[in-house]
Amino acid sequence: MLDVTVIEDAEAAAVSLDPIRARLLAELAAGPASAAMLAGKVGLPRQKVNYHLKALERHGLVELAGERRKGNVTERLMRATAASYVISPLALASVQPDPDRFRDQLSARWLLALGARLVRDVGSLITGATKAQKRLATYALDGEVRFASAADRAAFIQELTAGVSALIRKYDAPDAEGGRDHRIVVAVHPTVKPDAAQGRATEPQTTEPQTAEPQAAEIRAPEPEAAEPRAVEAPAAELTD
Secondary structure, three states, X not given: OEEEEEEOOHHHHHHHHOXXXXXXXXXXXXXXXXXXXXXXXXXXXXXXXXXXXXXXHHOOOEEEEEEEEEOOEEEEEEEEOEEEEEEOHHHHHHHOOOOOOOOOOOOHHHHHHHHHHHHHHHHHHHHHHHHHOOOOOOOOEOOOOOOOOHHHHHHHHHHHHHHHHHHHHHHOOOXXXXXXXXXXXXXXXXXXXXXXXXXOOOOOOXXXXXXXXXXXXXXXXXXXXXXOOOOOOOOOEOOOO
């Protein structure tokens, strides 16, 4: 079972969003189960559960884990193909966010569009690398920082932009034969409280006026493709207070 997988097909996304099927996916992520075992947990007849399981199986969201005899019946034990799922913007290809449509570094909606593109591109890279049986070189830095004031936040962003821009100028080799383009996305946003992350309402957060407008620092990447074999994955780093 994969830790997380990206759903790119619109029909598969629709199947996964059905409340009953989403509940079945959650149950099967915890371990293999038959339709009869699931029926009692979700409060549906076994035949109805079987119907939903077949729909999930057609779209690769669940798979056969094994079979067992129970009396005169052979039960199919199903399991989820991943512990969790993310729906790619490709599932809504005609209306997916396009961060190139407008560029505003101080816009939360532009940040959201960048995040959607990140899900889309990394999902496509994972799919391509899996099919090619190659490793995928990725790196992520995740941290948290508390700013004493809006002015400190603006100063941090200015220094961050200057530092990343300097690194890009140092290592960017647009004419290097055999080189490979990589995309860089650095985001700073208020931390989401745990209740909000679970979809529950929290008190609204105020937004202080920005006092600085940093310049963009970005390397554009080509269309997603599988990574080279033997790619080294850098360890993740964290910011600390």
